[in-house]
Amino acid sequence: MVMVPRTISPAVAAVDSFIPRHVGPSRSEQQQMLAALGYDSLDAFIDAVVPEQIRFRGTLNTGPERSEAEVLAALRQIAARNQVYRSFIGMGYHGTHTPNVILRNIMENPAWYTAYTPYQAEIAQGRLEALLNYQTMVIDLTGLEIANASLLDEGTAAAEAMALAFAAKGSATKNVLLVAADCHPQTIAVVAARAAARGVTVTVGDAREFAVDERVFGVLLQYPGTDGAIVDYRALTEQVHAVGGMAIVASDLLALCLLTPPGEWGADIVVGNSQRFGVPMGYGGPHAAFFATRDEYKRLLPGRIIGLSRDVEGAPALRMALQTREQHIRREKATSNVCTAQVLLSVMAGMYAVYHGPAGLTQIAERVHARAGALAAGLERLGFAITHEQYFDTIRVEVGAHGQQDILAAAEAYRLNLRVLEPGTMTVSVDETTTEQDIADLWQVFNSGAAVDFNYADVAADVDTRYDERFRRVSPFLTHPTFHRYHSETEMLRYMYALQARDFSLVHGMIPLGSCTMKLNATAEMIPVTWPEFGQLHPFAPRTQAEGYAQLFRELEHDLAEVTGFAGVSLQPNAGSQGEYAGLLVIRAYHAARGEAHRTVCLIPQSAHGTNPASAVMAGFGVVVVKTDADGNIDVDDLRAKAEQHAANLGALMVTYPSTHGVFEARIKEITAIIHEHGGQVYMDGANMNAMVGVSRPGDLGADVCHLNLHKTFCIPHGGGGPGMGPIGVAAQLVPFLPTHPVIASHDVSTAIGPVSAAPWGSASILPISYVYIKMMGGEGLAYATKVAILNANYIAKQLEGHYPVLYRGQNGLVAHECILDTRGLKGAAGIEAEDLAKRLMDYGFHAPTLSFPVAGTLMVEPTESESKAELDRFIEAMIGMREEIAAIERGEADREDNVLKNAPHTATHCTADAWTHPYTRQQAAYPTAWTRDRKFWPTVRRVESAFGDRNLVCACPPIEEYAPAPVSA
Incomplete structure (x- = not known):
């Protein structure tokens, strides 16, 4: 097939060009926006935004723009190189039938896969209920008291369990984890790598011969074992408990339908993979790992918990429980760096249980x-x-x-x-x-x-498959009516669509979250995910059967290396947090190979993402905080002083670029040079890469390693809070240390670090999404998308600067791909806080921007390149409309307590109630703009009381009466 290079310069693109389908504003609309900013052209504007010393002036060598049909045809040829054998390998990965009603209406449905993490509970009630179902399923099957809403994979879930057990029971002298040799080998390897970085001693052996003494803080068992054996571990768990340790069990949810739950015979933590509950193997992922434990450890539980609370009217309402105490909020005191989950896949697994029920x-x-x-x-x-x-x-x-x-x-x-x-x-x-x-x-x-x-x-x-009383399950599970109601496809379909209607996603409107890049997840990018050539491969099938995947990996690694300016790329990390952790382990391995293992000091700016210090500690670094100046930039003088102070032990700097405040820091090359001068390596957080692709490259700025959030910049959807991918790019000196895998080696290098994910290439089945995006956009198109993303952010900042102060700006008074709107002054003047604006935006038909990060009391806005000028103007209208509502309070025309902002969001039930006691009209409450009268999205609960839910934690399906009385079918 001959690929004809295209150009994106004409005012009218070819009809089959993907670029104008991905980029929201038309050329003429861009000119209007540029005129509002005072620039004649997009390139002149970018020259003004991006400091010349960091500018990439070339064209990315990722190939020319290609049409959707061309790329999908080429990918079909690549996929055909994969051979789908019948796999009887096991090891935690199994063939499964995805019910078609779930495949079509959840996995392939943008209303489910384009949603964001449910921080704004009032417009995420459907997804939250689906996750509560998942948690209930895990709690019931494992026999434990509390579960989270999923983790990344079984191997890393086991490593998180080790960290929890050590935090709860371990010490400098109690630092031994006993690991049964019949655990899956990838699990042992992931746990061993995590343990080595944390100073934990892992002893692998026959569980029947374990020597349990006072040094042991935990034991990790597999039930059933990797070779199939089911063993009675009651006596062993009693021994572990007797020395003050914890029993961790990796298990199989389907097996637990027949076997005695580990929680009933002594397990304190149970982990595993819910993949076989209707989620394709996908050559390793994405899959939702489960994690259950006892109630006493809920404050140490990694990930997120969905809990039941109430809204201001007392109605039941779901939300993320303990969310203000999430691990990454603790920064360097965290026991986990996980800040995401596998929401879409846990929703699928939970729905699989709902559809089939316990019987x-x-x-x-x-x-x-x-x-x-x-x-x-x-x-x-x-x-x-x-x-x-x-x-x-x-x-x-x-x-x-x-x-x-x-x-x-x-x-x-x-x-x-x-x-x-x-x-x-x-x-x-x-x-x-x-x-x-x-x-x-x-x-x-x-x-x-x-x-x-x-x-x-x-x-x-002639086969007797019954288990004896040691192993046979007798306790009931999935007794809640939800798991008994929806067994016909008609009822199941209606249930899923009822939940979908309670969730805001990109199908409804812009989700303008700073640092989160909620852009178009194009249908053409999503289609290959469910091709059987990608979806049905076992991750440990011989590499000769996965030559199509191998080609895709090579091409994608090349393109990501080109985008970042690095020499090598690893696709293994299956989340941004895993990318951070992997990058830091690579740096540690590099120092150790040079005889400088003592270099364990990591400098991190005050403004860094909370996962940064958590990842540093997980990788064995000690954190030293660097100040930021009044403009939100790194205080270079303080950085230099601390680099000099710790020069003998300096290992790394973690820096986000553009900055966490959405600004291109002009002194970034000076900053990286200071670190190199004092013997350290520079880790760059790629969360804001959507401002850099094609206009600046981390490798050219002096960074040594950078992780990329493919679920942000490269179009993998957020899936309601997961899946994600966080591959890392590294400079030449770090390539030999990129992670490999004990089962299927991605490369044979003796210096490679151990695995950071359970599968060799992480969540391989979603990599075609980013591959298709890059190929359809081409090198010029990728840079063009970045430029428009920066334009959209600056247009919003310009239009709103007369109403809300823009907190940080770079050169020429411009921002990068996001801007921070300062709402702190509104509290004294009108009693209005940032959260009030976030909730009121729901009435206007928007998801809130990022709330109170990186600066408390502010809103961080990132529109991305995919939003049209009409959508930007609608958001601007909403923000100005809210400012006028605030002004009415300031003038005394609206009540300081009983007003449209303090009472937001307004539900249909509230607005149609017989009694209306507010001093404003129902129309003002529900229909603040003409657009909302035409395309209203109704929140289903009023403002949720998170504190009530934290005091009364319920993280499994409550009695059905808590929702609404309804008949229960057989």
Whole structure:
């Protein structure tokens, strides 16, 4: 296929050009905006915004612009290079049937995947209820008291469990974690890497031979084990508790439909992967990891908890519980740096449980177990020994070294993937998708390809799959009516759409969040995610079966390296927080390789994202805070003084660029030079990369490593708070230390750090989104998008500066891709705070900007390049309208307490109630602009009382009466 270069310079783009579909303002609208700012052209404007000393003047070498049809056709050819074998590998990843009603109406539905993290609870009630369902499912199946709303993957969830256990029970002398050797190998590796950075000693061995003494703060067990064994760990957990330690169990939710929950036999924390609840394997992700623990540890729980509270009228209302105490708020005192979750995938997993209910899940689990039992019985007929008597879905087969190669050859011929545990020993894992024919094929494979003289029905009839009283589950689960009501597709569809109607997303309007870049997630970018060639690959399938993925990785790594100006890229980190952590581990490994392992001081500006100091501590650094000046920039004199003070031990500087305040700091090269002069490396937080692509490159500024939020700058959707990807780019000297993986090595380098994610390439199945975006935009188009993003932000700042002070500006009085509106002066004059504006914006049909970060009492606005001038003007109209409402309070024309801002948001129920006691009209409350009368989005609850929910924490589905009485179907 010949790709014809396009140009984006003509006023009228080609009809099949993607660029004007992605960029909101037309050329003529851009000229109007530029005129308002006093500039004749977009390039002249960018020259005024971006300091010349940091400017990238070339064209990104990512290829020419290509149409949607061209890119998708080319990607089809790449996908065809992947071979989808039937995988019986297991190891925490399994085939599953995504119910079509969930696939079409959640996974492929922009109303679900374009929403933001539910910080504004009043317009996120649907998603919050879906997450509460997920938490309830996890609590019920694990037998514990509290669960969060998901983590990133099983390996990192286990590492988070280790951190919680150490924070709760550990000390300088109590710092040993015992890890059972039959945990999944990727889990052991992720935990070991995290432990090494934190000074924790990990001892891996046979759990039956553990020496539990006073040095042990925790034990990590797998139930069932990676080789399928189900073991009674009651006595071991009692020993751990006796020395003041905690029992962590990695488990399988489907198995727990049949097995005694770990919480009932002594587990303090249970983690795992909810992938097999309807989420495709996707070559490793994204999948929602679950994390449950006892109530006493809720203050140490990583991630987010959804809890039940009430609104100002006393009506039940959901919100993120304990959100002001989230880990990253604690900064360097945090025990976790996680600031996101896998919301879209946890919603899918929760809906899978809602759709099937406890009876359906039990039936699926029994069928899986019966298939495994039949497989084992047939293999025994063929003369093979089955190692473990008790198993769920995975059997361990002793084949002998001599027969192993014949079996593998036959498996290749049948296009089956098996797992070699060790020479002469194999495991076979079955799942929901395994058929009777699959079992018959497996028998024939183990018979070296020869036919067997028995059939499935004969074997299955003689198999007893019942568990004895040590392991058989007797406690009920999923008893809440939600898990019994929606088993017909009609009811399920209506339930999901009822929840969807309570959520604000990009399908409704702009989400102008600073540092969060809520831009278009184009349909063409999303389509490949559900192609089976990408979605159905097991992450540990042989690399020869994933040549399409390998090509995609190579091209994407090249393009991201070009965008950042770095020599190498790792795609493994599956969140921005993981990218921070990985980048810092790479720096530590670099110093250690040079005999300078003592370089563990990390300088971090006061204005940094809260995840920065948390990540530094997780990576084994000590944090030293650097001052910021009155303009929000790094205080260079203070930086230099502290770099000199800590020169002997300086390891790194963490810096966000453009700054957290939305400004291009002109002295950034001086800042990076100071760090290098004193022996450190520079880590650049890429959260604000949407202001840099094509106009400035981190590698050219002196940065040594930078993480990229693909879920921001490169169009992977936020998914309501996840999925995300946080790959890192590094300078040449750091390339040898990029992370690899113990199961499928991404590269064979002895200096590589251990894995930071459970899968070799993180959440691989969503990488096509960013790939398609980059290819459709081309190098010039990427830079053009950045320029328009900066233009949109400055247009808003200009139009609002007469109404709200713009807190920080760069050269020529301009901002980067976001601006901070200072609302602090309104409190004294009118009693109005930033939160009041955030809630009132819902009445105007908007999600709030970032609230009180990085400066308390302010609003940070980032419009992105995808919003049209009409949408920007609508937002400006709303902000000015609210300022006039405030002015009415200042003039005494509106009551200081009973006004449209203090009472916001206004629900339909409130506005249509028989009684109306407010001094303003219902129309003023609900329809402040003409646009809202045409396309009103109604919040479903009034302002939520977070403090009440924190005092009365409920994080599982409450009795249905708390919502509304309704009949319960059978």
